[in-house]
Amino acid sequence: MRISRRSFLKGATASAVLAGTHVLGFATRAAAAPADAPILVLVNLAGGNDLLNTVIPLDDVGAPQRSLYQALRPDLAVPLASLGGLSIDADPLLGTGLALHPSLAGLHSLYGQGRLALVLGAGIAGNSLSHFEAEKAWFFGRPDVLTDTTGWIGRQLDLGADGLPHSVSFGSAVNPTFDALLADSLGISSIDRFELPDDPLWQWRDGAERGEALRAILDEARLGASETVARSGRLVLDQADFLSGVETSGWGSQLEADPFGLGRDLREVASIVRHDVLNPGAPSGFGFYHVRLGGFDTHSRQGTLDESWGQPQLFAQLSHCLGGFQSDLDAIGAADRVVTLVYSEFGRRAAQNSNGNDAGTDHGAGGALLLLGNRVVGGVHGAMPRLDQLDATGNLAVTTDFRTVYAAVIDDLLGGDHSVILPGAPFAKLPVIQA
Amino acid sequence: MPATDLLGERDAWHLLRRAGFGAHAGDVAEFAGLSRAEAVDSLLAVKPSAAQGPGATMFGTQALERLEIWWLRRMASPRYRLQEKMVLFWHDHFPSGVAVINRLESLAEQNAMFRLHGLGPFRDLLHQVTRNRAMLEYLDGRRNKLGAVNENYGRELMELFTLGPRDEDGNDNYLQFDVRGFARALTGFYYDDVKKPFVYMAETRFDSANKIVFAGRPFQKNGVLGVENLDGTSFPAATNVLDALFAHRDELDRPTLARFMVRKLWAWFATPSCDAALVTELTDAFVASGYVMSELIRTLLTHDAFYGEEARSATPKTPVEFVIQALLALGVKTSWRELPRHLVQMGMQLFDPPGVEGWQHGPAWLAASRYLSRMALAQAIASGRSGKDGFTFRPSVPEGATPASLVDGALSQLGLEVSAATRQRLIDYLSGGSFGSESWYEMKLRGLYALLLSLPEFQIH
Numbered sequence: 001m002r003i004s005r006r007s008f009l010k011g012a013t014a015s016a017v018l019a020g021t022h023v024l025g026f027a028t029r030a031a032a033a034p035a036d037a038p039i040l041v042l043v044n045l046a047g048g049n050d051l052l053n054t055v056i057p058l059d060d061v062g063a064p065q066r067s068l069y070q071a072l073r074p075d076l077a078v079p080l081a082s083l084g085g086l087s088i089d090a091d092p093l094l095g096t097g098l099a100l101h102p103s104l105a106g107l108h109s110l111y112g113q114g115r116l117a118l119v120l121g122a123g124i125a126g127n128s129l130s131h132f133e134a135e136k137a138w139f140f141g142r143p144d145v146l147t148d149t150t151g152w153i154g155r156q157l158d159l160g161a162d163g164l165p166h167s168v169s170f171g172s173a174v175n176p177t178f179d180a181l182l183a184d185s186l187g188i189s190s191i192d193r194f195e196l197p198d199d200p201l202w203q204w205r206d207g208a209e210r211g212e213a214l215r216a217i218l219d220e221a222r223l224g225a226s227e228t229v230a231r232s233g234r235l236v237l238d239q240a241d242f243l244s245g246v247e248t249s250g251w252g253s254q255l256e257a258d259p260f261g262l263g264r265d266l267r268e269v270a271s272i273v274r275h276d277v278l279n280p281g282a283p284s285g286f287g288f289y290h291v292r293l294g295g296f297d298t299h300s301r302q303g304t305l306d307e308s309w310g311q312p313q314l315f316a317q318l319s320h321c322l323g324g325f326q327s328d329l330d331a332i333g334a335a336d337r338v339v340t341l342v343y344s345e346f347g348r349r350a351a352q353n354s355n356g357n358d359a360g361t362d363h364g365a366g367g368a369l370l371l372l373g374n375r376v377v378g379g380v381h382g383a384m385p386r387l388d389q390l391d392a393t394g395n396l397a398v399t400t401d402f403r404t405v406y407a408a409v410i411d412d413l414l415g416g417d418h419s420v421i422l423p424g425a426p427f428a429k430l431p432v433i434q435a
Numbered sequence: 436m437p438a439t440d441l442l443g444e445r446d447a448w449h450l451l452r453r454a455g456f457g458a459h460a461g462d463v464a465e466f467a468g469l470s471r472a473e474a475v476d477s478l479l480a481v482k483p484s485a486a487q488g489p490g491a492t493m494f495g496t497q498a499l500e501r502l503e504i505w506w507l508r509r510m511a512s513p514r515y516r517l518q519e520k521m522v523l524f525w526h527d528h529f530p531s532g533v534a535v536i537n538r539l540e541s542l543a544e545q546n547a548m549f550r551l552h553g554l555g556p557f558r559d560l561l562h563q564v565t566r567n568r569a570m571l572e573y574l575d576g577r578r579n580k581l582g583a584v585n586e587n588y589g590r591e592l593m594e595l596f597t598l599g600p601r602d603e604d605g606n607d608n609y610l611q612f613d614v615r616g617f618a619r620a621l622t623g624f625y626y627d628d629v630k631k632p633f634v635y636m637a638e639t640r641f642d643s644a645n646k647i648v649f650a651g652r653p654f655q656k657n658g659v660l661g662v663e664n665l666d667g668t669s670f671p672a673a674t675n676v677l678d679a680l681f682a683h684r685d686e687l688d689r690p691t692l693a694r695f696m697v698r699k700l701w702a703w704f705a706t707p708s709c710d711a712a713l714v715t716e717l718t719d720a721f722v723a724s725g726y727v728m729s730e731l732i733r734t735l736l737t738h739d740a741f742y743g744e745e746a747r748s749a750t751p752k753t754p755v756e757f758v759i760q761a762l763l764a765l766g767v768k769t770s771w772r773e774l775p776r777h778l779v780q781m782g783m784q785l786f787d788p789p790g791v792e793g794w795q796h797g798p799a800w801l802a803a804s805r806y807l808s809r810m811a812l813a814q815a816i817a818s819g820r821s822g823k824d825g826f827t828f829r830p831s832v833p834e835g836a837t838p839a840s841l842v843d844g845a846l847s848q849l850g851l852e853v854s855a856a857t858r859q860r861l862i863d864y865l866s867g868g869s870f871g872s873e874s875w876y877e878m879k880l881r882g883l884y885a886l887l888l889s890l891p892e893f894q895i896h
Contacts, residue, residue: 046790129590129611130600132792146605172782173799187802193780194804196811206868206882213864214886217857221891225749229891232801236810239803294790299575299587354583360575362586393611 047297062094121399154180455516457760490543813888
């Protein structure tokens with residue numbers, strides 16, 4: 001009964017064309033998003049991903065990293081025997097041997113292809129160990145997070161605001177990274193669900209008239225709180241029509257079998273990118289995506305190797321999804337345009353907090369940031385925090401201010417100027433993006 | 436009594452939407468004309484209740500939906516509206532959910548605890564939460580023990596539940612040292628699912644050494660507030676550590692916990708921003724009452740500021756408020772069966788808050804997917820002719836009705852105020868097509884209600 005639900009939205013869109021105001025004309029979209037425009041995909045590992053079991057010290061070269069790792073984590077340390085074939089370049093500062101967690105094997109092969117950049121000790125100094133303060137710093141791109149402000153990408157979008165949305169957050173609410181003064185942003189749970197169900201009133205052919213009426217009312221709302229809501233309503237009507245034309249399955253995605261979660265979200269991102277490649281005259285206009293994988297707040301039952309629970313389970317999922325996404329981009333022919341940035345609000349405490357399977361780690365500081373794509377400078381960046389130099393709370397130092405990565409992304413990927421986006425600029429850019 | 440103290444119809448709508456989950460116009464009429472104090476007294480005239488919804492020992496979607504529906508029905512009952520509004524507040528403030536907890540029974544038990552203590556002294560509630568099975572699982576309290584201190588609950592207790600990380604000027608309210616001290620003082624609470632499925636203090640797991648918290652803060656006369664656990668065997672040990680939260684004062688020597696809770700309650704009942712003088716006024720009343728929630732709520736709901744323009748028509752409704760307000764105002768009969776699914780799509784699955792911070796309120800409720808889901812639910816409710824999709828709604832058509840009178844009638848049925856331009860669009864919609872011919876008549880009217888429930892004005896209150 002597709003016709004039924006279409007009629008309401010068709011009505012809503014047709015009247016917008018007549019009104020000539022909020023129209024997402026295809027010509028406008030195309031001008032706003034040239035076919036070679038860069039695309040940034042942000043992946044948030046929510047809860048605070050543990051650095052020390054993501055990138056694991058193999059020896060004591062330069063500092064007693066391996067010995068202390070085992071001493072601090074008798075139940076959580078990944079044994080050397082499980083790390084064969086997973087080594088990466090040595091720590092740039094100390095020369096310590098390093099390896100990726102076994103459940104990140106898929107990422108290790110991207111590393112071997114030079115398409116994975118690992119930034120070690122990433123974070124921001126003075127982190128209060130609060131999830132919410134720490135993630136605000138990452139979202140907003142600034143350490144002073146007392147009041148809510150715009151997101152670092154939101155500010156970039158505001159500079160070129162043209163009345164069209166250019167960012168999509170999966171997980172239904174808009175991620176604060178995209179919060180902006182002017183630029184609208186789309187928050188969706190899934191493209192497949194972004195549709196009105198069959199209209200029970202369809203047999204009266206009322207849908208189009210009702211859609212027209214709602215469209216007109218939303219267009220006329222100009223004051224107060226209801227205007228803010230009306231803006232969201234216009235976005236709904238505009239995008240529902242567009243998104244229903246995006247094929248989200250059946251095109252050979254490596255993530256075809258992922259019915260929900262990160263895999264589904266990344267497949268839908270790839271589906272929009274694919275749509276844009278196939279329809280250069282009528283692209284989506286989207287250049288920024290945010291997806292999320294939760295569960296990294298491993299205060300207990302963090303796990304070591306068993307992929308049926310804890311952090312290894314999350315890693316296996318992450319590795320599968322990011323690997324599949326990168327393969328999809330290769331197949332689509334968009335891999336040269338897309339950079340994926342994987343971040344988490346903080347790393348975790350160096351020492352385990354309990355024993356046996358209960359063992360977990362409390363909130364920490366220095367963490368891991370990952371960048372994937374053909375445009376990244378593969379390898380190890382930053383430096384592993386020294387385990388013989390923990391801070392007063394037993395945490396890993398922040399060796400790399402994440403704003404040095406943001407600066408590189410803004411300048412070298414997006415062609416912007418980080419000094420107008422990031423308070424406290426200029427930052428010495430970390431060379432993670434091929435200029 | 437000043438004339439302004441009497442509730443007008445508009446005030447009554449406002450009160451019943453905020454202090455409950457909306458109302459039928461007849462209900463509104465009963466409240467209009469009462470003084471604020473009379474109205475709020477009648478809302479507060481509800482006995483603490485230990486009513487507990489159906490739980491199960493193992494998680495299952497159907498069991499979860501049964502529990503959700505049990506709660507939704509209570510929310511929609513006029514008698515319990517304020518009590519349930521506070522149960523929902525506490526579920527959001529002290530979240531626990533199925534993402535971590537398999538045992539639905541624990542969540543039903545926690546929900547009942549909020550019902551029993553939610554309007555009483557905050558100190559009692561905090562004790563209950565601290566020894567609550569669901570919370571001990573959700574934030575790892577039962578794994579927090581001597582020699583294996585787990586900071587999860589200790590940190591969130593201060594950051595999210597009582598103090599906030601900073602005062603209004605940005606000064607830290609506590610340091611990592613304090614988080615450790617709290618976590619150690621809270622060791623020892625334990626239960627297991629099989630042998631001892633009730634919370635007790637396990638002596639061998641308790642860290643009985645004295646702890647020092649909030650050291651060196653200005654409010655500490657002798658420099659330290661020791662959290663002393665004299666025998667280390669009983670709940671009173673934790674009494675001391677929770678008292679430290681009530682004793683905490685900010686850099687301007689104001690009671691931190693009371694101000695924090697006042698701001699949160701004001702945001703829940705009125706609007707996110709709260710004038711500093713109003714915070715102080717409400718805080719004074721709250722402290723003077725001995726931190727009794729019903730007294731804070733009484734002061735808040737009878738205050739001039741609550742009836743001011745800033746406190747109304749500016750806050751996005753939560754999905755639960757959106758749907759129950761629609762059902763009550765329109766007198767819709769429902770099997771409730773479909774509501775859990777709709778709530779998921781609108782972004783608010785009960786017993787599954789997104790994280791320890793609870794739900795994100797404000798504009799986030801109206802992100803594109805969620806607003807679209809509200810439009811879908813509006814359509815389902817308005818078109819419910821025979822209960823087929825879970826709803827039965829019968830719009831009434833008075834003798835001699837015109838499109839204009841029908842629109843005005845529907846607006847007042849929902850207590851909605853819209854612009855003249857919007858009203859005209861609605862009239863035009865209703866007059867369009869073949870209005871007047873019998874078979875189209877009902878369809879158009881149902882379409883009108885679908886539109887009304889989709890309007891920006893119905894998404895906020």
